[in-house]
Amino acid sequence: MSATIGLLRDELAACCERIDRPLQLMEVCGTHTVSLFRSGVRSLLPASLRMVSGPGCPVCVTAQRHIDAAIELAQRDGVLIATYGDMLRVPGRAGSLERLRALGARVLVVNSARTALQAAREDRGTDVVFLAVGFETTAPATAAVLLEAERGGDENFSVLTSHKRVVPAMLALLTAGEVPLDGFLCPGHVSVIIGAEAYRPIVERHRKPCVVAGFEPEQMMRGILALARQVESGRAALENVYRGVVSDDGNRVAQALMRRVFVAADTPWRALGTLRESGLDLSPAYRRFDAMRRFGVHVGEDVDDPECRCGEVIQGKVEPAECPLFATRCTPLTPIGPCMVSSEGTCAAWHRFERGARSRRAARFPQEVLR
Amino acid sequence: MIARDAASEAVRPADVRKASAFAAGSSDEFIVLAHGGGGELTQRLIQEHVLPDLANPILAPLTDGAVMEPIDGEIVFTTDSYVVTPIEFPGGDIGRLAVCGTVNDLAVMGAEPVAIGLSLIIEEGLPLRTFDRVMASIVATAAEVPVRIVTGDTKVIERRSGDGLLINTAGIGRRRRGTVIGLERIEPGDAILINGTIADHGLTVMSTRHGIEFDSELRSDAAPLYGLIHTVMASGVDVHFMRDATRGGLAGVLADICEGRGVTAVVEESRIPMTSTSRHAAEMLGLDPLTVANEGKVVLVVAQSHVEQALACLRGHPFGRRAEVIGTISDAQSPLAELVTRIGGRRIIPRPYGEDLPRIC
Numbered sequence: 217m218s219a220t221i222g223l224l225r226d227e228l229a230a231c232c233e234r235i236d237r238p239l240q241l242m243e244v245c246g247t248h249t250v251s252l253f254r255s256g257v258r259s260l261l262p263a264s265l266r267m268v269s270g271p272g273c274p275v276c277v278t279a280q281r282h283i284d285a286a287i288e289l290a291q292r293d294g295v296l297i298a299t300y301g302d303m304l305r306v307p308g309r310a311g312s313l314e315r316l317r318a319l320g321a322r323v324l325v326v327n328s329a330r331t332a333l334q335a336a337r338e339d340r341g342t343d344v345v346f347l348a349v350g351f352e353t354t355a356p357a358t359a360a361v362l363l364e365a366e367r368g369g370d371e372n373f374s375v376l377t378s379h380k381r382v383v384p385a386m387l388a389l390l391t392a393g394e395v396p397l398d399g400f401l402c403p404g405h406v407s408v409i410i411g412a413e414a415y416r417p418i419v420e421r422h423r424k425p426c427v428v429a430g431f432e433p434e435q436m437m438r439g440i441l442a443l444a445r446q447v448e449s450g451r452a453a454l455e456n457v458y459r460g461v462v463s464d465d466g467n468r469v470a471q472a473l474m475r476r477v478f479v480a481a482d483t484p485w486r487a488l489g490t491l492r493e494s495g496l497d498l499s500p501a502y503r504r505f506d507a508m509r510r511f512g513v514h515v516g517e518d519v520d521d522p523e524c525r526c527g528e529v530i531q532g533k534v535e536p537a538e539c540p541l542f543a544t545r546c547t548p549l550t551p552i553g554p555c556m557v558s559s560e561g562t563c564a565a566w567h568r569f570e571r572g573a574r575s576r577r578a579a580r581f582p583q584e585v586l587r
Numbered sequence: 588m589i590a591r592d593a594a595s596e597a598v599r600p601a602d603v604r605k606a607s608a609f610a611a612g613s614s615d616e617f618i619v620l621a622h623g624g625g626g627e628l629t630q631r632l633i634q635e636h637v638l639p640d641l642a643n644p645i646l647a648p649l650t651d652g653a654v655m656e657p658i659d660g661e662i663v664f665t666t667d668s669y670v671v672t673p674i675e676f677p678g679g680d681i682g683r684l685a686v687c688g689t690v691n692d693l694a695v696m697g698a699e700p701v702a703i704g705l706s707l708i709i710e711e712g713l714p715l716r717t718f719d720r721v722m723a724s725i726v727a728t729a730a731e732v733p734v735r736i737v738t739g740d741t742k743v744i745e746r747r748s749g750d751g752l753l754i755n756t757a758g759i760g761r762r763r764r765g766t767v768i769g770l771e772r773i774e775p776g777d778a779i780l781i782n783g784t785i786a787d788h789g790l791t792v793m794s795t796r797h798g799i800e801f802d803s804e805l806r807s808d809a810a811p812l813y814g815l816i817h818t819v820m821a822s823g824v825d826v827h828f829m830r831d832a833t834r835g836g837l838a839g840v841l842a843d844i845c846e847g848r849g850v851t852a853v854v855e856e857s858r859i860p861m862t863s864t865s866r867h868a869a870e871m872l873g874l875d876p877l878t879v880a881n882e883g884k885v886v887l888v889v890a891q892s893h894v895e896q897a898l899a900c901l902r903g904h905p906f907g908r909r910a911e912v913i914g915t916i917s918d919a920q921s922p923l924a925e926l927v928t929r930i931g932g933r934r935i936i937p938r939p940y941g942e943d944l945p946r947i948c
Contacts, residue, residue: 217931247873254875256932327797433930548940559873568937 245403246273246560253569268532275558280518298332329361336373356470359477384494399425411466487527526553623743653737663698663760678807682725689758698760772827789879810883841924842938854914878939
């Protein structure tokens with residue numbers, strides 16, 4: 217173990233001991249969830265500190281209706297769906313894109329919005345629909361490509377947009393108040409775009425500590441320690457241990473791009489319902505690129521498997537192992553909820569790293585003792 | 588079989604290719620369905636693009652089956668199929684993969700590769716030049732081992748996914764009687780070794796597929812490992828178990844060991860060799876390098892008392908320069924592979940599920 221990590225671990229343990237009550241922190245971002253597991257940081261945390269995952273996995277928070285719309289489009293003649301890989305296995309009412317692809321639908325996995333536009337340019341006879349999902353991390357890229365499509369007159373390109381904003385979801389969780397939280401480990405990637413100051417309302421309105429951290433083990437340990445120290449001293453402050461990468465104001469160019477192409481809109485989230493100004497819709501000037509309008513897709517109501525608890529998982533209300541489907545009917549090979557599909561999903565991470573139950577914290581650490 | 592109708596024609600020298608007079612712009616540049624029809628075009632494909640480089644006394648008569656000398660020892664027989672997109676990538680191509688994969692399957696069984704059978708399933712539209720490059724790569728890799736390609740077949744199918752070429756192989760190996768290498772020989776206390784950096788192949792293919800470039804070049808590690816493994820075994824190292832870490836990566840082999848033998852494998856992340864480019868690429872694609880495919884890596888389980896010797900043998904070979912002892916086998920609480928992470932934390936190394944999906948952000 218490196219000396220620094222050892223030191224951080226010891227300081228954190230001492231701090232948690234002084235706090236002398238269970239502590240519950242939320243890592244908002246799916247990449248944090250996975251990094252905490254993969255790096256072994258979770259195994260170094262004191263027993264009284266619990267990290268719960270938040271609504272920061274883009275695939276997991278995408279409402280069922282968007283998946284269904286994508287699947288409906290994939291079945292139309294002359295349409296090619298271009299999607300990030302994570303969306304491939306998310307089950308909709310009529311199966312997943314992966315299944316449709318096996319049955320002959322045209323589904324292309326892309327790493328960027330630009331690749332989707334390229335596909336449209338290479339095949340003018342095909343309508344390419346890009347599934348624009350993700351937080352403010354991927355939204356600027358969608359915006360940039362739409363500007364490009366506008367300039368290039370790429371009329372066979374459109375987007376099915378369900379971009380989300382991270383801060384409104386955090387605020388909604390706090391307003392609902394159903395999950396006791398002592399603070400937020402704020403996502404590194406999104407914060408590069410929106411800036412650390414974006415979390416100010418959480419600190420000021422809800423008096424919750426917020427610390428922006430990167431994804432290296434040392435970064436995450438520092439972030440968690442900073443949160444614990446705030447709790448210990450009864451403070452709620454906005455801290456940024458990812459300086460140099462995340463600035464206070466974020467990336468203004470990317471923000472301007474988003475402002476030009478998108479407008480904030482009330483958007484449905486899986487399990488959270490429709491949250492005020494929590495998503496990004498195409499602004500009037502770019503609505504002609506909206507696949508929903510162009511193809512007249514009708515989206516029904518969201519129908520989730522009644523036993524699936526993904527909705528509670530992404531709000532940090534339950535841990536995956538508390539879901540009756542976890543590792544029984546719902547596995548990475550047969551995912552029922554999106555939390556099991558995405559590589560960043562909480563259930564997938566648990567299934568990968570916590571099976572075999574080395575630390576069944578849920579059992580020793582019931583929710584009631586918190587606060 | 589490789590066009591036995593052509594058996595009466597003598598094998599022509601390679602330069603005939605240039606002089607071939609197919610209709611311009613069509614079948615002289617691309618494989619067409621007729622190349623698989625068994626007629627004139629098939630003959631020419633075999634004679635001009637397959638045989639010139641590949642010919643050996645067993646293959647050359649183009650009989651229905653290869654007739655070989657008797658084998659002294661146990662016969663090890665294997666088969667494998669190769670499907671990769673794109674078919675050419677930095678560090679190799681589907682041809683090199685096919686030979687390496689077959690040879691490595693034999694070698695980890697403790698066998699010396701004797702002969703390979705090669706079936707080429709070609710999609711129409713594959714440029715003949717690409718086909719020639721793949722054939723040359725097959726020949727070069729086979730010579731590197733060395734192993735003979737003694738029988739084969741070609742078929743042409745309609746254009747499908749556009750991958751161009753699929754290969755199926757069979758391999759025959761010879762192994763000393765009484766050789767015992769297997770899961771059942773793994774014991775607590777044994778050391779786990781690997782012959783070099785992991786994840787290079789899978790990351791190379793994936794980033795080529797997605798058109799992602801990195802500062803320094805990623806290269807597939809595709810390599811035939813018979814020579815390396817032979818060096819270790821011939822030196823008297825008591826190898827308890829070997830497996831090449833292909834699909835499923837290092838994690839897949841560790842899961843095989845733990846589940847198959849009912850032991851715990853404890854592996855130290857900081858000792859697993861990896862290039863910084865691969866580390867960076869895996870991070871960017873959101874992939875766990877432990878689960879990414881290799882095509883030139885073998886995991887060896889050897890008795891502790893033989894570790895130094897095994898390591899010295901591996902490092903003395905070009906395909907083992909960066910060999911490391913990465914972990915040990917311990918008594919099982921539960922049959923799981925465990926990783927001591929770079930920062931000293933611990934986590935499970937799960938068996939990978941299937942296709943790795945690059946993440947969103």
